Amino acid sequence: MSTQDYVTKMLDEVKEKYGYQPEYIQAVEEFLTTVTPFLEKNPIYCEKNILGQLIIPERLIEFRVPWMSDSGEWMVNTGYRIQYNSALGPYKGGLRFHPSVNQSIMKFLAFEQIFKNSLTSLPIGGGKGGSDFDPKGKSDGEIMRFCQSFMQELQKHIGPSMDVPAGDMGVGGREIGYLYGEYKRLNGYQAGVLTGKPLTFWGSLARTEATGYGLVYFVKYLLQDKGDALKDKRVMVSGSGNVAIYAIEKAQELGATVLGCSDSSGYIIDEDGVDCELVKEIKEVKRGRLSDYIAAKPNAKYVENASIWTENIAYEVALPCATQNEIGLDEAAILIKNGVKVLAEGANMPTKLEALHQLTDSGVIYCPGKAANAGGVAVSALEMAQNAQRLPWTFEQVDSELDSIMKNIYETCATTAKEYAKEDDLLTGANIAGFERVAKAMLAQGLV
Incomplete structure (x- = not known):
């Protein structure tokens, strides 16, 4: 089977199996249509079916989140955590609270996160989570009760060396605080289990x-x-x-x-x-x-x-x-x-x-999100490092590291684009550079 036939087969299988998940299909198609040049130069990844392993999440967790409104009404939402790929380190990715959240959106976000995290060159794998809960119009008490209920289930699946969530759309410092408080009540004080924390309890300057x-x-x-x-x-x-x-x-x-x-x-x-x-x-x-x-x-x-x-x-x-x-x-x-x-x-x-x-x-020069918006997860990883050291860094130190990481990401994408595609094709550059590091780790770790 030729490389192109292999890639086409992978895409056709995903479309046939998950055709009802449009955002996920879009993310996978955008990725697969750019990596063929790399696979042609490195056929071992086709022979070992690395794409077949990569496309399927390592773990997909879906759960019920019951909570009570201020008026005493019993409410319920759906919670998710997609632990997609841990070849490079513990799962890392935000939590999104928005009524549009569903399994397709969670999978697309988690899939993109694999390559985004890889491009930072930091030791973090890809994951994402959230709920179809809408924080807009809710009181602080309702948001607190929802976050506590959400964390009662999520805490079974996360940890500083296993899976480290952060914030995303609808999840800011307030929500992270409530989520962390519930985790602490159930598991004791472990600063590195969530990032994007307020500064009062081991958040990082410049993370916001x-x-x-x-x-x-x-x-x-x-x-x-x-x-x-x-x-x-x-x-x-x-x-x-x-x-x-x-x-x-x-x-x-x-x-x-x-x-x-x-x-x-x-x-x-x-x-x-x-x-x-x-x-x-x-x-x-x-x-x-x-x-x-x-x-x-x-x-x-x-x-x-x-x-x-x-x-x-x-x-x-x-x-x-x-x-x-x-x-x-x-x-x-x-x-x-x-x-x-x-x-x-x-x-x-x-x-x-x-x-x-x-x-x-x-x-138009297009800069894909997996490269251009990687600064957030990069500083989240720096927050993990500070938590592990039990030492806070200055704003200037974190910002300098961020600037350096983004410079490296741009240069990596630009260099890879020139090697495998054409100048300024930063989408191909980002996808191949992000994939290469993950694929090498997956191959070295065996069929797991």
């Missing part, structure tokens, strides 16, 4: 900023490689959560003008540059909506119930930081018309596969 900062560092090194810089660039950001906010902050620090950001209700455009501190106050302190931005900045524009990627305005850098599949063919056409030169993903898989090809065919 890490994904957004890391995203901008990745773009910084890409532009630097082209003899360019972020200074005076016009940037558009989707989302207004943790990743988006700190991407805005770092882009502005490096001299860019960020024109807009968004939430699930609409988006703002502020051609003077988004007021990052105001967005922080609205979203992180008041937990409000971006429509409130206009009250303080009447010269800005707010567009309700629309995607920021439909806005017709000139800019060079797009940073999608909201959610999966937010950019389709229509949005990609507008990005191209607006003059976008670089699209770097702060969210996981925000660009649909057909839109990705449309962008790259038009000369």
Whole structure:
């Protein structure tokens, strides 16, 4: 069987078996369609069917999460933990609380996490988890009771050297605190079992900023490689959560003008540059909506119930930081018309596969999330190191390590792209570089 026939067979089997899981199929297809050149040069991985082993999670845990509302109503949600691949270390990946969460989304996120974690060069495997619970509109008491119930089951499957969850969409410092408290009550104080913890109990400085900062560092090194810089660039950001906010902050620090950001209700455009501190106050302190931005900045524009990627305005850098599949063919056409030169993903898989090809065919440099947004999990691994040492690092030390890691990830992706595909094909570079390290470890560890 030829290498291409082997890869096609793997994809056909996944589609036949899991055709009802579209996000998972999308992630696997995006990966498989890029790794053929590496497999052709290294046929041992086909002979030993490493792809067949890699595609199936080592463990998929699904469980019931019962909890009580403030009014005394008995509620129930579904919880998940996908422990996908531990060839490089303990499972590592966030927990997502959002009504869209299902098995397909959990599997796609965990699959992507394998290669993202591999690219950091840190000793962490890939996993992901979460629940279809929606924190929006819930009281602190309801969120606490849900987190405690969720952890009562999850704690059976995690540990500092086994599986180390972190936060993701809908899971910030508040939720991590409640989850950690319940774990501690059941298992005693083990600082390294969760990352993204508040600073008061062994969280890491710069973890909050890490994904957004890391995203901008990745773009910084890409532009630097082209003899360019972020200074005076016009940037558009989707989302207004943790990743988006700190991407805005770092882009502005490096001299860019960020024109807009968004939430699930609409988006703002502020051609003077988004007021990052105001967005922080609205979203992180008041937990409000971006429509409130206009009250303080009447010269800005707010567009309700629309995607920021439909806005017709000139800019060079797009940073999608909201959610999966937010950019389709229509949005990609507008990005191209607006003059976008670089699209770097702060969210996981925000660009649909057909839109990705449309962008790259038009000369846009595409930076996949598994590389560009790896800063968050990188600093989570640094948090694990600090917890193991029982020593806190300074903000500057962590930020310096983050910058260095993102530089290495960019250079690894760029070098691998040139070897196996073409210059600036960073998707192929990221997939092959991430896969190579995992595949070598799987082969060395045998059929397990």
